[in-house]
Amino acid sequence: MSVHLRRRFLVGVLSLGTFLVASGWSTPSEAAGQPRRSSGFVAVGTDWETPYYRIETDKPGPTVMILGGMHGNEPAGAYAAEQIRHWTIRRGTLVVLPCANRLGRAANIRYVPDRPMEERDLNRNFPRPTTKATRGVLAGEIWKLTLAVKPDWVLDLHEGYEFNVSHKPPKGKKRSVGTSLIYLRTAEIQPLVDRMLDTVNLTIIDKDRRFVPLGRGPVIGSWVRGCLHHLKIPGMIVETTFKSQPLSLRTRQHRLLVNEVLESLEMIEDSQVDTMVDPRSDAISVGIFDGPGATAGGVNRFIGLIGRETDMQSSVIGPGDIRPRTISQFDVLLFPGGSGSRQGKSLGDTGRAAVRQFIAGGRGCIGVCAGAFLCS
Numbered sequence: 001m002s003v004h005l006r007r008r009f010l011v012g013v014l015s016l017g018t019f020l021v022a023s024g025w026s027t028p029s030e031a032a033g034q035p036r037r038s039s040g041f042v043a044v045g046t047d048w049e050t051p052y053y054r055i056e057t058d059k060p061g062p063t064v065m066i067l068g069g070m071h072g073n074e075p076a077g078a079y080a081a082e083q084i085r086h087w088t089i090r091r092g093t094l095v096v097l098p099c100a101n102r103l104g105r106a107a108n109i110r111y112v113p114d115r116p117m118e119e120r121d122l123n124r125n126f127p128r129p130t131t132k133a134t135r136g137v138l139a140g141e142i143w144k145l146t147l148a149v150k151p152d153w154v155l156d157l158h159e160g161y162e163f164n165v166s167h168k169p170p171k172g173k174k175r176s177v178g179t180s181l182i183y184l185r186t187a188e189i190q191p192l193v194d195r196m197l198d199t200v201n202l203t204i205i206d207k208d209r210r211f212v213p214l215g216r217g218p219v220i221g222s223w224v225r226g227c228l229h230h231l232k233i234p235g236m237i238v239e240t241t242f243k244s245q246p247l248s249l250r251t252r253q254h255r256l257l258v259n260e261v262l263e264s265l266e267m268i269e270d271s272q273v274d275t276m277v278d279p280r281s282d283a284i285s286v287g288i289f290d291g292p293g294a295t296a297g298g299v300n301r302f303i304g305l306i307g308r309e310t311d312m313q314s315s316v317i318g319p320g321d322i323r324p325r326t327i328s329q330f331d332v333l334l335f336p337g338g339s340g341s342r343q344g345k346s347l348g349d350t351g352r353a354a355v356r357q358f359i360a361g362g363r364g365c366i367g368v369c370a371g372a373f374l375c376s
């Protein structure tokens with residue numbers, strides 16, 4: 001996209017947003033009885049500095065800590081954690097560290113950049129069964145935060161490169177752990193695992209892409225394993241698969257599974273799965289369609305563009321998200337270039353009707369190239 005077009009796009013969205021705010025779309029301020037929200041940083045003053053968020057209620061209940069972005073080339077975990085920090089809970093405390101390995105995420109690489117071989121995989125740097133020591137500054141800081149938070153439950157959101165259930169690796173290679181729940185099988189945790197699998201697998205038609213339980217325990221050196229072994233905190237690694245699946249689908253799977261855990265702990269009243277942006281923010285919220293017919297290049301460019309604007313927030317959305325209630329959190333829907341007919345087909349009659357209703361309600365719809373056909 002040329003600089004000129006880019007500017008035109010942003011001006012268009014901003015002027016539309018101004019109109020929406022003027023016509024009463026600003027979000028209400030926090031009501032009494034709502035959870036308190038605060039934030040801080042781990043590894044303050046270092047290259048690895050990264051924010052965490054705390055959502056606290058007055059009602060006693062468990063403390064759950066969620067990490068995303070431990071491996072920088074697994075975007076769905078970081079993306080979902082960033083969404084989950086906007087959720088509302090009814091009891092207990094939720095602490096979310098959305099992007100543990102911020103520099104790795106920025107470079108889209110698994111490892112922490114510029115670290116020696118033995119220290120580069122952040123999720124191998126946490127206390128092993130034989131030692132209480134961490135490796136490297138970043139793992140040390142995250143571990144310190146964990147000790148301060150004293151969670152009752154931990155969740156770490158990852159992605160694999162293949163579907164564990166159907167992966168056929170070459171001889172001598174291990175199967176990818178993609179699309180699985182990794183945990184240590186006990187009588188206490190198994191019913192929750194079964195419940196999570198039931199919920200998420202109901203949304204997956206293709207049997208070769210279904211979630212499986214891997215109850216042998218998280219790998220030694222991982223954060224969840226360290227929590228289990230040294231702090232006796234139950235937890236789980238949630239893995240989606242980045243191969244051939246849009247980001248919106250993978251983040252939804254993460255949200256669905258986290259929602260299930262919080263629901264089982266009676267921390268949430270209503271499902272929070274559909275909450276993808278901050279409902280209390282005055283920023284213009286944009287839903288970027290990344291389903292069939294939308295090119296990945298276009299989607300990523302818009303994520304980057306909007307990410308640089310402080311008065312805008314965005315989320316990728318797929319065909320399953322195009323429902324009146326879900327899209328009502330957005331001011332603008334954006335359909336990127338690609339194939340307009342495929343985008344339209346994937347939405348189906350109900351999705352297209354929801355978009356029409358959205359526009360008729362005074363909200364914005366921007367179509368770029370192929371996406372423009374859909375909005376017209």
Ligand SMILES: [Zn+2]
Pocket residue numbers: 070071074158159
């Ligand atoms: Zn990972």
